[in-house]
Amino acid sequence: MFRSKSIKLIGLLVLAVMVIGACTPAAATPAEAEAMEAEAEAPAAEEMAPSEKTIIGLSFSDFATERWKNEEVLMRGLLEDKGYEVLSAEANHDVKLQNDQIDNMVTQGASVIIVIAEDGDAAATAVASAAKAGAKVIAYDRLIKSPDIAAYISFNNVAVGYNQADGVMKALDVENWDVAANGPARVVKMGGSPTDNNAILVRQGQDEILDPLVEAGKIEIVADQWVDNWDAAKAVTLMENILASIGNDVDAVVASNDGTALGALQALKAQGLAGVVPISGQDATADGCNSIVKGELSVTVFKDIRELSPLAVELADQLAKGETPDLEMYTLAELTLNDALTGEVPCKFLPVVQVTKDNVYDVVVKSDFQAYDEVYRDIPDAEKPPKP
Structure with a gap:
């Protein structure tokens, strides 16, 4: 019985040696050995050092x-x-x-x-x-x-507001406004987002122009609204409500950026007042500049x-x-x-630059800030300046 077990054990040992021999690769060449060593030393992908970029x-x-x-x-x-x-x-x-x-x-x-x-x-x-x-x-x-x-x-930003109000008052020709015949010019103030400190500074600049005119009896502020998030759609609604409350009796609007100004213009246009009532913007956007050359928006501020x-x-x-x-x-x-x-x-x-119909081509278009075709979109060829 003991001898039978020994024979079986020897047989198993021989079989194991044969299996191991079959699974063992042939001796590697020097080049293969070097490649295997490099692979073993390389870290796994997930262990690679992070990017050194700041x-x-x-x-x-x-x-x-x-x-x-x-x-x-x-x-x-x-x-x-x-x-x-x-x-x-x-x-x-x-x-x-x-x-x-x-x-x-x-x-x-x-x-x-x-x-x-x-x-x-x-x-x-x-x-x-x-x-x-x-x-x-x-x-x-x-x-x-x-x-x-x-x-x-x-x-x-104070200069932004100053240039907005200055541009609107010049478009209104407030210095020659006949108060005796017409009463003070009726002005709407439309501020930017109240959560944006820029809107406060812009208003400070606007008031540097407007306050002395109020004190002199040249103008009166008939509405003063702020536009949450500088949202053009909200500006439309605000201006519609203002026009309804004052019976469309408005002579000028000092708005604080192009988006809100174009929103207000939409409401003014519905009452036949676009291009009649001077209005300001800011940022010299393509749409804002296009509105200027169409004679609707009076002034924007180039930043x-x-x-x-x-x-x-x-x-x-x-x-x-x-x-x-x-x-x-x-x-x-x-x-x-x-x-x-x-x-x-x-x-x-x-610094900032006041932009009107007189200088929009030189300041905005020739500097490549806005594309010629965007600024003069829908303008008859005979009324366009040459492409720069």
Whole structure:
């Protein structure tokens, strides 16, 4: 019995050796051995080191406003050309969503975040969290009311409002307005979004022109409304309601951007007042400039975003490298007209240009800011200037 078991065991051992021999590869050549060694030393895909690119975030309040998507494309391209990884998000006018998106960018490792704030007060919460985590925030075009921001860059928004009101009053020829025969000129003020500090500064500039005229008895303000989110559709409704309440008795409208102005124009057009009542805009959009050459919108304000976006990218690059940008300090009280706010922020403001039918070709078209065919859309060939 013991001998039988031994024979069986020997047989099993022989079989095992045969199987192992069959499964063992032939001796590798030196080149094959080197390749196998390199493969063994290489980490698995999931263990590869993360990208060494520095991350920059772009946080937009919305893309409904024409200019924001254009600036997103411009900034993204410039940042990627510099070798940065770019995270971009659009909040669709949702304050909480924008704060969550900013927090998420910080979590993903963004060292700098450029923010177009939906609400300059609410965004301060996300800025505080970002600063605590070591991320730098640039308030782009719209102020975030926090001393924790690393920079605030925009255009001179007081000058924007000044040029709007100045352009409308010139179109009205207010200096020669016959108060004795007509009474004071009846003016509607249509402000921008009340959550956007720019709208406050624009109004300050408008009032530098309008207040002295009110005091002199040249004009009277017959309506004063603010347009949530700079929404053109809301501007239509507001203007319809204003016209109904004053019996269409209006001589001028000082609106705060092209979108709201074109909305107001829609309501004016329905009453036969488009092109009769001077009205202002801002941003020199294609539609706004087209309305100007048609004789409907009286004035817009040109803000060359081709200068602001590169400035933001330059600042982001400096901040990401730990450098200190050369900016001018302003107090939050100065920027918001609110003495209750304390602290300072580094700022830079770019100049603006008043645009009317007389200079839209030279300022907007010849500079390639807007396409000739867009600005002169639906204009008879005989009335068009030559293509630049």
